[in-house]
Amino acid sequence: MPLGEPGSTRGVQLVVEDIDAARAELAGRGVEISEVQQLGAEGQPGSRFAFFADPDGNGWSLQEIRRG
Numbered sequence: 001m002p003l004g005e006p007g008s009t010r011g012v013q014l015v016v017e018d019i020d021a022a023r024a025e026l027a028g029r030g031v032e033i034s035e036v037q038q039l040g041a042e043g044q045p046g047s048r049f050a051f052f053a054d055p056d057g058n059g060w061s062l063q064e065i066r067r068g
Helices: 019-028
Strands: 013-018 048-053 059-066
Touching: 013 019, 019 048, 019 059
Parallel strands: 013 059
Antiparallel strands: 048 059
């Protein structure tokens, strides 16, 4: 990750196989996270995302890519 001021990093992605479960886990731990968003054609691999910020304000996204 690049060095910089806290809260200045954007676009870090965590790739998960089940975005609904990962989002529920984060929300259950108190993370303010967006609803799952479809950002491409439905059924297209890698087109489902959810977004959140860490305590420093850095921007993160979850991206769902299912194996197999």
